[in-house]
Amino acid sequence: MFMKNRTTTLISLLFMITTSTANAATEPKPATQHTIDANTNVLNTLPFNDKEDFENAQRGLIARPDTLTITTTDGKPVWDLEQYKTFIQLDKAAPSTVNPSLWRNAQLLMQNGLYEVTKNIYQVRGYDLTNITFIKGKTGWIVFDPLISPETAKAALDLINEALGERPVVAIIYSHSHIDHYGGATGLVTKADVEAGKVQILAPEHFTEHAVSENVIAGNAMGRRAIYMYGALLPRDAKGGLSGGLGMTTSTGMAGLLLPTHEVTKTDEKINIDGVEMVFQMTPGTEAPAEMNTWFPQWDALWMAENTTNTMHNILTLRGAQVRDALKWSSYLNETIEKWGDEVVVKFQSHHWPMWGNENIVPYFKKQRDIYKFTHDQSVRLMNQGYNGEEISEMITLPKELENNWATRGYYGTLRHNSRAVYQRYMGWYNGNPSDLNNLPQEMVAKKYIDFMGGESEVIKKAKRSFDNGEYRWVAEVMKHAVFANPSSTESKELLADSLEQLGYQAESGPWRSVYLQGAYELRNGVPSSGGTQTATPDTIRAMTPEMLFDYLAVRLNAEKAAGKMFSINIDLTDINSHHTLTVENAVLNHTQKQTQNADVTLSMTMETMNRIQLKELTFDEAIKDGKIKLTGNKAVFDNFLIMLDDFNFWFNVVTP
Incomplete structure (x- = not known):
């Protein structure tokens, strides 16, 4: 009804534009000698002779x-x-444009098909970002x-039914x-x-609220x-999109949402x-925010959801989200060890490959627990010594036991941005330095920086020298x-793109690689003007509560257009x-179920009609004409309200003003 350009949710952000655009774009450049040396150092530092993960991934x-x-x-x-098969093979060494550790991660994630985990438990892996378990x-x-x-879920079901016999x-x-854990249910x-x-x-308590x-x-x-985090425009080759860390990439079908018939509410249920x-x-x-592990006592098997994977996970995802609680995360993993550590075999x-043997699993759990506990405790220790998030990320280093452990390497999350996330959770955006309390935004400060540094030509000349010295982080700054x-x-723009590109080639994290290379892509080719993400799926729209919709309307209200206005709108959803009552006052939209008796305009309709208008199956005026909406009062008030709502431009600039 009100959502001319509906919100882009996590559901819809996964429906990216195709990578075909990138094929006609400016060609990426090769790795520099500094990048080759950095990646060679990784190859010589980590225990690449350890083949246990490959054995587990193929078992x-x-x-x-x-x-x-x-x-x-x-x-x-x-x-x-x-x-991906055109350039990723098990017997092929990492190209110079790929961090060897990330290359190893990609080789493992390319192992696809139907696998037996243990008696009566099977997984189809490599059919999406996630594993599907039967x-x-x-x-x-x-x-x-x-x-x-x-489509991917059905293909996986077809595969197991064909191999093991058809079952409902x-x-x-x-x-x-x-x-990625429910969208294929339909x-x-x-x-x-x-x-x-x-x-x-079945789902954990509050699943629907958080999913929607x-x-x-x-x-x-x-x-x-998320276009940056998942490298949506990047070609799939050695200079472009590679592993996403958790899986190769995300599928692009129209995700559905079948609501739970039962929510699990307590541990040991x-x-x-x-x-x-x-x-x-x-x-x-x-x-x-809503998650649960599952124990199968008849097989001594433990399903860990996404609480342990074969990577360091995100405390704060690069696409943006609320900061996760690293301390709580580690405490639940400790509880897992205490509950089933003596029994699990x-x-x-939901991502990566299984592990077998109690003697292997318990040490694995301890390292998974401790990667989050270490990041939390040491970030807070340094924070309490007066260091800010940027300083902490530069100072913090893992102990050898975690640094050389493949399952705690930073293929998805990284120690650098996770430590900043811990700081952010406790201290917020302000680092305590008065100069940063009301600092200039980047476009304003940029002109002054360049002027102070001697002008653009002088800056470019010096930056090129720094680039030649391999100081890509500094050149990017x-x-x-x-x-x-x-x-x-x-x-x-070209020099900035060159520096971001080399940083991408050196990145061990799949999302970091994508972020850097997507930035380089847009600097060279401009910001796209079409494509992007589709609107939220019909199942998601139908699962939204009225309160969710009205909260979204509130953030779309343009304060300048609403200034000095005061009115109220009653909305009656007859079938539910x-x-x-929606009230606009003080340039703020509030909503309540305590209806006013003196609204300026009242709309009466079914929730189904509201959803059809949101899904653009019906316009507001058509619904009134067809009698699907009964309107009483001053229609002009509602028409003016709609004019006050901003439509968001998806393709806003990121690496340019």
């Missing part, structure tokens, strides 16, 4: 397709592993975390509230199956930054589905100011018996 293979390209019914690819019950499949896209899906369990079962009681859907609302308010900004007993451990506020999770002072300078 239990049952079936693998010769080619893996999954399409929509009209032939549009939503998942294509073939583009538990064999008495009559059917219990599915954990059904990927992002219905009797239950779906969402481990947590991120899109490819496995229908809403009608769920409503008829044929399929149970996590990125509604700040969705547009998060979506734009036991549920038996189709003869399979499950015991849950609630872990809210760790990797996701196999652990598996200096040339950022040059570009913001004069965005029309091709030479400044929900009544609300």
